[in-house]
Amino acid sequence: MQNRSPAFWLFLTPVILALGIVVVIPFVYGLVYSFTDWNGLTATKFIGFEHYINLFQEKEFMNSIWFTVKFAVASVLLLNFFGLALALIVTRNIKSNNLLRTVFFMPNLIGGLILGFIWQFIFVSVFGDIGELLGVKSLQGWLSTTETGFWGLVILTAWQMAGYIMIIYIAYLENIPKELIEAAKIDGASSFQRFKNITFPLVAPAFTISMFLTLSTSFKIYDQNLSLTNGGPYNSTQMVAMEIVRTAFSDNQMSYAQAKAVIFFLIVAVVALTQVYYNKKREVEM
Amino acid sequence: MKNQEKKSLFSIEILGIILGLLWIAPFYLMIVNAFKTKRDIFKGVLGFPSEWEFDNFVQAFIDLSFLKSLFNSVLITGLSVGIIVLFSSMAGYALARNKSKLSGVLFFVFVAAMLIPFQSVMIPLISIFGQAEMLNAAGLIFMYLGFGCSLSIFLYHGAMTGVSKSLDEAAIIDGANRFQLFWKIIFPLLKPISVTVAILNVIWIWNDYLLPSLVLSEANATIPLKMFYFFGQYTKQWHLALAGLTIAIIPVIVGYFFAQKQIINGVSEGAVK
Numbered sequence: 001m002q003n004r005s006p007a008f009w010l011f012l013t014p015v016i017l018a019l020g021i022v023v024v025i026p027f028v029y030g031l032v033y034s035f036t037d038w039n040g041l042t043a044t045k046f047i048g049f050e051h052y053i054n055l056f057q058e059k060e061f062m063n064s065i066w067f068t069v070k071f072a073v074a075s076v077l078l079l080n081f082f083g084l085a086l087a088l089i090v091t092r093n094i095k096s097n098n099l100l101r102t103v104f105f106m107p108n109l110i111g112g113l114i115l116g117f118i119w120q121f122i123f124v125s126v127f128g129d130i131g132e133l134l135g136v137k138s139l140q141g142w143l144s145t146t147e148t149g150f151w152g153l154v155i156l157t158a159w160q161m162a163g164y165i166m167i168i169y170i171a172y173l174e175n176i177p178k179e180l181i182e183a184a185k186i187d188g189a190s191s192f193q194r195f196k197n198i199t200f201p202l203v204a205p206a207f208t209i210s211m212f213l214t215l216s217t218s219f220k221i222y223d224q225n226l227s228l229t230n231g232g233p234y235n236s237t238q239m240v241a242m243e244i245v246r247t248a249f250s251d252n253q254m255s256y257a258q259a260k261a262v263i264f265f266l267i268v269a270v271v272a273l274t275q276v277y278y279n280k281k282r283e284v285e286m
Numbered sequence: 287m288k289n290q291e292k293k294s295l296f297s298i299e300i301l302g303i304i305l306g307l308l309w310i311a312p313f314y315l316m317i318v319n320a321f322k323t324k325r326d327i328f329k330g331v332l333g334f335p336s337e338w339e340f341d342n343f344v345q346a347f348i349d350l351s352f353l354k355s356l357f358n359s360v361l362i363t364g365l366s367v368g369i370i371v372l373f374s375s376m377a378g379y380a381l382a383r384n385k386s387k388l389s390g391v392l393f394f395v396f397v398a399a400m401l402i403p404f405q406s407v408m409i410p411l412i413s414i415f416g417q418a419e420m421l422n423a424a425g426l427i428f429m430y431l432g433f434g435c436s437l438s439i440f441l442y443h444g445a446m447t448g449v450s451k452s453l454d455e456a457a458i459i460d461g462a463n464r465f466q467l468f469w470k471i472i473f474p475l476l477k478p479i480s481v482t483v484a485i486l487n488v489i490w491i492w493n494d495y496l497l498p499s500l501v502l503s504e505a506n507a508t509i510p511l512k513m514f515y516f517f518g519q520y521t522k523q524w525h526l527a528l529a530g531l532t533i534a535i536i537p538v539i540v541g542y543f544f545a546q547k548q549i550i551n552g553v554s555e556g557a558v559k
Contacts (some may be wrong), residue, residue, distance in 0.1 A: 001380055001383045001384045001464070002384065002386070003384065003386050003388050003389070005464075007380070007463075007464035007465070008380050008384055008389075011376040011377060011379065011380035011464075011468075012376075012377050012380050012381070012392070014369075014373040014376075014377075014431070015373050015374060015376075015377045015396070015431070015435045015439065016392075018373070018428060018431040018432035018435055019395075019396065019399055019432050019435055019436070021414075021428075021432065022407075022411060022428065022429050022431070022432025022433060023399050023402060023407055023432050023433065024395075024399070025410075025414070026407040026408075026409075026410035026411040026414060027402055027406060027407045027410075029410040029414075030406060030407060030409065030410045033409075033410065040409070040413050041413065041417075086305065089298055089301065089302040089305070090302065092295060092298050093295065094295060094298060094299040094302060095299065096299060096302060096303060096306070097302075099306070100302050100303075100305075100306045101550065102542075102546055102550075103306045103309050103310055104305075104306070104309055105549075105550060105553075106309075106310075106313075106539075106542065107309070108489070108553070109489060109493075109538050109541075109542055109549070110493065110535050110538055111492070111493030111494070111495060111510050112493070112495070113493070113495045113510045113513060113514060114493075114510065114513060114531055114534055114535060117513070117517055117527065117531055118312050118313075118316050118528075118531055119312065121315070121316065121319070121331075121524055121527070121528060122312050122315060125319075125327070125331045125524065126315055126331050126332070129330055129331050129332055130332070133332070159309070159312070163309075164553065164557070167550060167553055167554045167557065168554070168557050170554070171554050171557075191294075209557070213557065219403075220403050220404070220405075222405075222495075222496055223493075223495045223496065223510075226495075226514075227514075227517070240405075241403075241405050244405045244408075245405065245408075245496070248408070248409050249500070254409055254413075257409055258409050258410070261405050261406045261407075261408070261409065262406065264403060264405055264406060265401075265402060265403060265406040268401065268403045269401050272401050273401075
């Protein structure tokens with residue numbers, strides 16, 4: 001199919017139109033609008049970097065970035081720990097391994113909004129009741145403080161997505177040649193040595209993939225944030241995505257929200273490009 | 287030696303089962319408490335209901351206008367995923383078979399668009415579609431094509447490396463045009479990747495909340511959207527809220543039950559590539 005062939009363009013027209021109208025044009029407009037006083041319909045003048053200067057001084061926005069970064073780091077660590085642990089369990093020759101895979105993966109199929117509501121019940125009522133039963137004060141009043149709201153979000157995310165990360169690790173674990181493990185066993189390597197010297201190096205690429213995948217997903221989380229804590233108490237558990245939505249659609253500050261959205265894009269892009277860079281580097285080494 | 291291995295396997299199995307129980311505990315607690323009365327929940331959420339209350343489900347079913355929301359969800363997800371598969375497969379094929387610089391640039395643009403988070407285009411997008419009076423189901427489906435085509439084209443493009451070019455040549459010699467060639471010969475060969483693409487997009491679109499909340503009116507609400515309104519109405523009435531949540535996830539569980547192997551394989555393929 002050549003560039004001039006009509007078939008080539010016919011095959012591509014629908015997606016070019018869709019991507020153009022839905023992503024490319026709004027993205028470019030958004031960049032431009034972020035330097036104006038655009039109110040969602042019309043812009044009267046260019047205001048230069050005013051929005052950008054303001055947003056770095058806005059406490060609520062900077063708090064949301066900081067909260068999101070902390071959340072992302074905690075989730076990435078927990079998710080990868082559980083993802084790998086679950087994968088190591090279900091790739092062993094145990095009777096329940098298929099059933100367990102099904103169970104661990106299940107939360108991924110259900111929307112973050114619904115899961116957030118379910119966990120609101122767990123954290124508030126179930127934790128409360130267990131705390132009362134065992135006399136543990138720290139289990140009561142969850143989601144009513146910034147601290148418990150933070151850990152609530154981390155636990156929800158780890159529970160929801162660990163099964164997904166597990167699947168990635170499984171794909172790599174099942175590719176490890178059985179002979180390698182057998183040979184090491186015969187040579188008298190302990191199970192810890194086998195893990196450290198064979199399994200771990202061979203699943204290291206999976207670690208890179210999962211780390212960046214979880215990092216960028218945790219950065220972009222919105223639904224769980226909305227349904228679990230709704231940003232409360234006092235907007236202290238509000239993440240960047242939610243902050244932008246609220247600036248736009250609750251406070252009606254469209255161009256200001258758009259400037260925040262541009263900063264958000266830059267953060268996410270840096271994370272993703274770092275991943276691409278590492279992947280390329282690894283490919284070269286291999 | 288053998289015995290010790292058996293023993294360690296057994297303890298791993300026990301650990302796995304404990305974790306498995308922990309993983310489904312939230313669902314268990316949701317279902318059990320959905321059967322309780324308000325007073326029962328107040329007395330405690332850990333035990334069984336003193337009597338099993340079905341009325342919660344009836345009321346939640348009515349208040350969620352569940353059949354209507356289910357219909358809206360099925361319609362929007364089905365049509366969106368249908369056109370994503372249709373148009374992305376064509377595009378992936380065209381881009382893979384054209385080795386020119388232009389084709390490479392286009393492919394790069396599609397892949398690079400994946401970097402852009404939804405919030406970064408959301409505000410102008412809603413403004414543009416609002417002015418065009420396209421904030422409706424049709425507009426939403428078109429938006430899903432725009433957001434979904436990047437990853438899908440990427441996956442189809444990758445899968446095309448496994449489809450020999452001699453097939454194209456043979457078909458052209460036999461007098462087929464490009465469309466016949468694609469639909470009769472190439473598309474059937476891409477079936478495994480089509481399943482992956484469809485599964486990934488179904489999971490995303492079925493559960494999506496933010497975009498439809500900005501586009502659809504309450505009358506056309508999908509399940510997540512309706513769930514949000516419903517939940518707002520019943521805060522502090524956990525017996526009804528939990529019954530509603532249980533109803534809302536039943537379609538997903540049913541789907542998972544019938545297609546779990548394809549779903550897990552599809553997700554695995556989509557992630558590792």
